[in-house]
Amino acid sequence: MTGFLGIALAFLILLLGGYTAWERALLRGSSAPRAMEIQGSGAGTVVLRNGDSIAVRAVRGVGVTRHWVALAPVSLKGRSVLLTAGMLGAANARLLRLWALWGKLPGVASGQRLP
Secondary structure (H helix, E strand, C coil), X not given: CCHHHHHHHHHHHHHHHHHHHHHHHCCCCCCCEEEEEECCCCCEEEEECCCCEEEEEECCHHHECCCEEEEEECCCCCCCEEEXXXXXXXXXXXXXXXXXXXXXXXXXXXXCCCC
């Protein structure tokens, strides 16, 4: 495209790219994920910046690697979340991967006494 239409289209694409980067990549939007919570029952939730929460489950297969954990919403309402190793410390990333693979966190075995 040339002329005014080409310039207008380029401007709109740049504007849309900036908005998407602001909301998704920079996590500045009101629905941006802020925290990941795992309850004792093994259920996972993602807390959003506006205070809402979304129940999530781990994506099996390539969704869990040492570099990332992909989370999908349990219901149709919500959105997927990708947590990379750089977003968490080493210990927390390990716990998240264990939860994603096994559906629970490591802890004291039933019947085992604490020191």
